[in-house]
Amino acid sequence: MAPTPWWKNASIYQIYPASFQDSNGDGIGDLPGIISRLDYIQSLGVDAIWVCPMYDSPQYDMGYDISDYEAVYAPYGKVADVEALIAGCHARGLRILLDLVINHTSHEHAWFRASRSSRTDPKRDWYIWRPPRYDPATRQRQPPNNWRSFFGGSAWAWDEPTQEYYLHLFAPQQPDLNWENPATRQALYASAMEFWLQRGIDGFRVDTVNMYSKPQDFPDAPILDPSNPYQPAASLFCNGPRMPEFLTEINQVLRKYRPHGDAITVGELPATPDRSDVLRYVSAAANQLSMVFQFDIVDCNMGADLRFNTVPHTWTLSDLRARVAATQTLMDGSTDGWSTAFLENHDQARCVSRWGSPGKHWEKSAKMLAMLVASLSGTLFLYQGQEIGMTNAPNHWDVGEYKDVDSVNYYRYVQESTDNDPVAIQNAKQALDYLARDHARLPMQWSAAPQAGFTDAEAKPWMRVHDNFKEVNVKGQTDQEDSVLGFWKALLGVRKQFPGVFAAGVYRDVDPENEEVLVFEKLGRGEKLVVTLNFGTEVREVQELEGLLKGKSWRVLVGNYEGDGMEALRPYEGRIYLVDVETATVA
Known part of the structure; x- marks a missing residue:
């Protein structure tokens, strides 16, 4: 293996x-x-x-x-x-x-400076250049298509000396390379x-x-x-x-x-x-x-x-x-x-x-x-x-x-x-x-x-x-x-201690309709995590918790409040329980 x-x-x-x-x-x-x-x-x-x-x-x-x-x-x-x-x-x-x-x-890269220097430069085809379109009614010059840049405006910039547009999906100072070459x-x-x-x-x-x-x-x-x-x-x-x-x-x-x-x-x-x-x-x-x-x-x-x-x-x-x-x-x-x-x-x-x-x-x-x-x-x-x-x-x-x-x-x-x-x-x-x-x-x-x-x-x-x-x-x-x-230091240590269930466990949302508390479990390598997270300022009961832990050996691995692990969740409280799925001993 x-x-x-x-x-x-x-x-x-x-x-x-x-x-x-x-x-x-x-x-x-x-x-x-x-x-x-x-x-x-x-x-x-x-x-x-x-x-x-x-x-x-x-x-x-x-x-x-x-x-x-x-x-x-x-x-x-x-x-x-x-x-x-x-x-x-x-x-x-x-x-x-x-x-x-x-x-x-960058538009200041030596490759692009060469590319925009002339239509016949050997590096012209290292970037994406296209001729303009023209509005049929006004004959005004337009970009080759209607693509929008991630930063707003057209994704094409006009280059006056060579009379063509170059593509920039981001800023005009970030010309796209031609990966077809x-x-x-x-x-x-x-x-x-x-x-x-x-x-x-x-x-x-x-x-x-x-x-x-x-x-x-x-x-x-x-x-x-x-x-x-x-x-x-x-x-x-x-x-x-x-x-x-x-x-x-x-x-x-x-x-x-x-x-x-x-x-x-x-x-x-x-x-x-x-x-x-x-x-x-x-x-x-x-x-x-x-x-x-x-x-x-x-x-x-x-x-x-x-x-x-x-x-x-x-x-x-x-x-x-x-x-x-x-x-x-x-x-x-x-x-x-x-x-x-x-x-x-x-x-x-x-x-x-x-x-x-x-x-x-x-x-x-x-x-x-x-x-x-x-x-x-x-x-x-x-x-x-x-x-x-x-x-x-x-x-x-x-x-x-x-x-x-x-x-x-x-x-x-x-x-x-x-x-x-x-x-x-x-x-x-x-x-x-x-x-x-x-x-x-x-x-x-x-x-x-x-x-x-x-x-x-x-x-x-x-x-x-x-x-x-x-x-x-x-x-x-x-x-x-x-x-x-x-x-965070403690949490990273715990995560590394149980890789089969933290990093590689299978996720299941326990209560998908709940608008206040996120409850999910993770299954992996004979272990289970139960995670309960209160996303609000009100105290919230977790109705599913007893069923998720019942008949199993469990302990709270990580929590941000003191407690025995079965109380209602206080404002922004979270708990991570480790459950041994092989045992039937009640904690």
Whole structure:
């Protein structure tokens, strides 16, 4: 029997370099800062780190616009610092993943500069260029199709010198590469993958992994928003027919350096709601990706079209639980797939501010949400600051504090499309306060010292430090045994102790209609978990609990209140019970 891959019982800690730790007082986090915190990361009990893009970049989209795959963004450090980080991780028994961003480059990448220099340049076909369309009535120039960029507006940018449009599914500064060209792919593999595999990394988080194979006739998308000339088109450019071929090539590159297959690939998989489509990527037999990020849970309470087109805090527990269940069906015992469990990352607002209570019940709800995500099957991902319960930026901050391209573009879109209607502007600000990516990018809160210990006291951090850093920080929680940080450490240890039921157990929602309490069980390897989570401020009875535990030996493995395990659930209380399914002894 083949050994279980290391990543199947792993917990992986995600690091956003700009906001983690500044080592030189310039207000920007950097690689030496990450290295200085490796002992802390090791103390959490995680198995690996994932570092968001640290490559050279003009930073229009915080490093996801790469101008040189083989260089490091100067404020973060140098290639030698990445090598030192790799060595520091491996010396502590930690593995390290880098971000693989290969759907697009920066418009400042040498390849794109050559591509746009002339229609006859050898690299012209390394990107996606198309001639304009013309309106039959007005003869006005129009983009090749009606696709909308993820950041708003057309997904096509006009290039005046060469009189053609280029495709950018994200910002205009992020032109899409042409994966139909074999020379493009080989250059990508050499520069973006092999350069770093040669230096010892253990795998990649693969950005926008399902967008490489696009329909070559570039048809118009269905009109879902008649008020907008540009339409969401993910159903057309995601999960194209050549994806298996392209991912096979990526795996061949990985096996050159990791012939035993222990390199990890974690794909970002948006716009893929069907289980059968997800399994095409994560089935062991298909051998495409180790796992993927599904967005069912984190898309809860987002607008169906634009994420900010929503009313904050109108989610229901029935919707959230259905989304949780959707991520768990990949591991229901009938497939050879694998999943991931996460509530936060660099693209999401803080989970306590979305599904918990950042006020009176902050600590209890942070611990309750930790129990939720740590009890789900798959590989667990923990985002920096989540382990101390960091929250969204305060609502009273001015909108000028938001720096993310997505936030800025949306707010400008509302201003322009509503002629600065005050109600629309207020709604837009509330949506940003709720869902903006900026919240995850506030500096890490290390201590109650000035600037939260993220940078020097006199330095100006690139993003404002949260107002609550004196109450919510690593140092303060390290000194408190019952802190959110201490709770996470204990929880990660328990999860690792029982891998068969935590990471690989089969999930079953016990009470799907309950709008106050989430109750589910996990079955695996002769053990059972029963998890009860109160998502509100009222005391709630769990009617099913006696039936789930009756006649079995059980104990509370983890809980965020004191008690014997049979009381009603107090506000934001959670409990994880371990049940021995082989015994008939009543506890």
